[in-house]
Amino acid sequence: MSTPAILALEDGSIFKGIGIGAVGETVGEVVFNTAMTGYQEILTDPSYARQIVTLTYPHIGNTGVTAEDEESDNVWAAGLVIRDLPLLESNFRSEQSLADYLKSRNVVAIADIDTRRLTRILREKGAQNGCIITGDAIDEAHALTQAKAFAGLKGMDLAKEVTVKEAYEWTEGSWALGEGHTQPDTSRFHVVAYDYGVKRNILRMLADRGCRLTVVPAQTPASDVLAMNPDGVFLSNGPGDPEPCDYAINAIQEILTTDIPVFGICLGHQLLGLASGAKSVKMKFGHHGANHPVETIAENTVMITSQNHGFALDESTLPDNLEMTHRSLFDKSLQGIQRTDKAAFSFQGHPEASPGPHDCAPLFDQFIENMNKRKS
Numbered sequence: 001m002s003t004p005a006i007l008a009l010e011d012g013s014i015f016k017g018i019g020i021g022a023v024g025e026t027v028g029e030v031v032f033n034t035a036m037t038g039y040q041e042i043l044t045d046p047s048y049a050r051q052i053v054t055l056t057y058p059h060i061g062n063t064g065v066t067a068e069d070e071e072s073d074n075v076w077a078a079g080l081v082i083r084d085l086p087l088l089e090s091n092f093r094s095e096q097s098l099a100d101y102l103k104s105r106n107v108v109a110i111a112d113i114d115t116r117r118l119t120r121i122l123r124e125k126g127a128q129n130g131c132i133i134t135g136d137a138i139d140e141a142h143a144l145t146q147a148k149a150f151a152g153l154k155g156m157d158l159a160k161e162v163t164v165k166e167a168y169e170w171t172e173g174s175w176a177l178g179e180g181h182t183q184p185d186t187s188r189f190h191v192v193a194y195d196y197g198v199k200r201n202i203l204r205m206l207a208d209r210g211c212r213l214t215v216v217p218a219q220t221p222a223s224d225v226l227a228m229n230p231d232g233v234f235l236s237n238g239p240g241d242p243e244p245c246d247y248a249i250n251a252i253q254e255i256l257t258t259d260i261p262v263f264g265i266c267l268g269h270q271l272l273g274l275a276s277g278a279k280s281v282k283m284k285f286g287h288h289g290a291n292h293p294v295e296t297i298a299e300n301t302v303m304i305t306s307q308n309h310g311f312a313l314d315e316s317t318l319p320d321n322l323e324m325t326h327r328s329l330f331d332k333s334l335q336g337i338q339r340t341d342k343a344a345f346s347f348q349g350h351p352e353a354s355p356g357p358h359d360c361a362p363l364f365d366q367f368i369e370n371m372n373k374r375k376s
């Protein structure tokens with residue numbers, strides 16, 4: 001017997017399907033992601049906190065789940081919406097089915113709904129707050145009330161909620177077939193990484209390039225970071241609105257008074273922009289996928305990128321010492337910045353991919369190059 005489930009949107013739309021995860025109720029901002037693979041990395045990306053993720057690719061779960069592929073310790077997405085859960089998973093690395101994984105992590109998820117209809121609503125009206133209820137006691141009116149009652153992500157500071165409680169060291173490298181996670185030589189640079197909701201693959205790609213990382217909680221004062229005498233400071237991705245994160249903006253401003261190289265990804269990119277005097281805006285439905293073309297303006301080249309954001313820096317607010325380096329070729333929005341007076345730059349998409357194409361990996365090399373220049 002399948003478990004009944006519904007998804008209600010704040011605009012009044014109701015979708016009926018089956019529950020494939022935990023029995024219960026969840027609310028959040030409903031977004032759609034067009035990546036064909038990487039559902040486990042998406043679910044465990046802390047940037048998805050308070051968001052219900054709809055995957056537009058119709059078959060989700062085919063390759064099961066594998067502990068090594070987690071991007072953090074938890075499933076952070078508030079819920080999952082898919083078209084079809086395959087009857088069987090098949091992959092030599094699979095340890096569990098997606099449905100069992102969702103149940104064991106207490107994640108509410110709905111399948112067998114028309115995800116194309118849902119995606120059209122999100123594209124036309126913008127990201128919608130929503131509520132999924134699964135189980136035998138489904139109350140449509142209650143689901144609608146819950147969807148409408150969700151405050152929305154604008155103004156929500158979630159970085160301080162998902163961040164690590166205590167600082168820790170990270171030296172593990174990328175995964176290799178037959179080897180698992182590698183142990184690269186990380187003695188070249190010491191990087192302090194602000195954890196606003198960091199994905200592990202970012203830390204791994206920095207470790208691959210010779211960095212030993214000290215990952216610190218989001219609210220760590222800049223003075224503590226500077227006291228560690230780092231070769232570089234990394235600003236991580238993370239959930240929610242960057243604007244209310246004043247502790248982060250203040251800390252970044254203080255770090256920018258030194259000549260220490262800074263690199264930011266996604267939320268970290270937005271925070272570098274805010275700390276430099278730019279403003280951020282909430283996008284209509286954001287960018288969530290693994291096939292987004294982005295222009296590298298100086299080179300007139302295109303990278304195919306992984307994306308996951310609902311806020312963006314507003315190009316028209318960039319101060320004189322902030323140069324726009326990248327632009328989305330889907331909607332022309334700002335994708336990268338560089339300080340003209342500092343070795344500080346950042347990227348809106350996800351150069352660590354996981355999931356996604358590897359075109360942006362050279363951005364990590366640029367950070368290494370900046371640290372190298374300062375050291376030598």
Ligand SMILES: NC(=O)CC[C@H](N)C(=O)O
Pocket residue numbers: 047236237238239240241242265266267268308309310311312
């Ligand atoms: N992946 C991220 O870091 C997302 C940044 C921010 N929470 C946004 O939605 O725009």
